[in-house]
Amino acid sequence: MMKAARYYGAHDVRIEQVPDPERRPGEALLRVLRSGMCGTDATEWKAGPHTFPVPGPHPRTGHSGPMIPGHEFIGEVLEADAGGRFSVGEIVASGAGIWCGECVRCREGRTNLCFEYYTLGLNTDGGMAEFVSCPERALVPVPEGLSLDLAGLSQPLAVGLHAARRSGVRDGESVVLIGAGAIGSFVLAGMKSLADIDLTVVDFAGPRLDRALRLGASRIVPVDDNTRAAVLAAVGERGADRVVEASGAPGQLNNAISLVRNGGTILQVGLPSSEQSVDIHSLVMREITVRTTLAHVCGEDLNPALNILLTTDLGAELLDSVLPLERLAEQLERLATGALEGKVLFDPSL
Structure with a gap:
């Protein structure tokens, strides 16, 4: 037993x-x-x-x-x-x-x-x-030299790394990440491991945003009445090349639509707890691509996740x-x- x-x-x-x-x-x-x-x-x-x-x-x-x-x-x-x-x-x-x-x-x-x-x-x-x-x-x-405590984070990091791959992020792009919780942080680490990007992270002021800076965010923007203007001032008025929505909070997919450039890409990571309305008109008229992500591909993501934990x-x-x-x-x-x-x-x- x-x-x-x-x-x-x-x-x-x-x-x-x-x-x-x-x-x-x-x-x-x-x-x-x-x-x-x-x-x-x-x-x-x-x-x-x-x-x-x-x-x-x-x-x-x-x-x-x-x-x-x-x-x-x-x-x-x-x-x-x-x-x-x-x-x-x-x-x-x-x-x-x-x-x-x-x-x-x-x-x-x-x-x-x-x-x-x-x-x-x-x-x-x-x-x-x-x-x-x-x-x-x-x-x-588990690679030699990686502690049990850190190795225990490898599966969720693999999920974040798969999400980063699904985003299609490339060197030199501007990226906005909405949500700096655990999964958002894993996606952040995954994107930073794949490409050299200008990364703006949005969340409520506090430890999560502070951590995002330490993990490599180019800048952080706290949620307030001026958030959208502050993000666009940072990435340019035309919007970011890619926006990753990792909060799952109500209305954030539409927020992502408002922050991405024409022809840009949105990756939806977070799962809202209720059905959401989406601005389809803007998606179509601006030819925005929306991608989603699920779990990870074990053979592609788990070993790299362990290596990131070992070396960062x-x-x-x-x-x-x-x-x-x-x-x-x-x-x-x-x-x-x-x-x-x-x-x-x-x-x-x-």
Whole structure:
């Protein structure tokens, strides 16, 4: 038996003893060393279930009933297939999203859009537990010299790096980033790793904007009645080449439309909690491209994310704390209410 957090419904996460996971062929059984939470987990805590298959069943995994969350985790390999990719004792990071490798999207390299895609910790039991079994194809080795605490941020950074790739950002462009929370910061780091850009970051005055400057923003603009004018004064009255909307706040896609140049590109990262109206007339008449982004491509994004964490101060800027699983509910509440500025990780051994 192992200790695990189990989600039963909104505001109902319990720490329980449950059976150890069964390792199937092609999987590695991991001792979980660090497991993180994100905005999706907070939404499920606050107003779910939406994504979690509770009561279920999930159409691909078949999972029904209480579920172990946690799709951001690293672990130590305890068991693996003989002759497989990993050996007992290796420290690995999980991408958590599982793809078939055979469908048309997978053959295109867009494994995050696999027709059979599912995610550990979102659609079936995940890493908020002492042990988890994960398909080997969704694991990569953690590089020597990278601490467990920083390696635990690799999956959400991979998501940010994928978003940066989806933005199409290129050297010399002007970019506006709306939202400097955790995901916005990961997207910022991803864009800075891909191109030399002039980057303006918009958010409420406070620690998030201060952090954005330290992470490489060219300038910051606090939200107030003069925000749009201040942004356009910085990037030029015609607007920015690209605008990334990473806040998910109501009305921000239309705000992005007002800040991008004719023929420019908007990347929508944030997920609003309610249906939004969009200025289609402006999109069409100004030939603005709108892109979206989902999860990450494990084979393309997870290794580079680990390297960024190894070679920069990003992890130290974003890591809030490492806590025992018993404190998951209180931290989900902090995240759901906007009281958490950085990333919290959990160590099931504590």
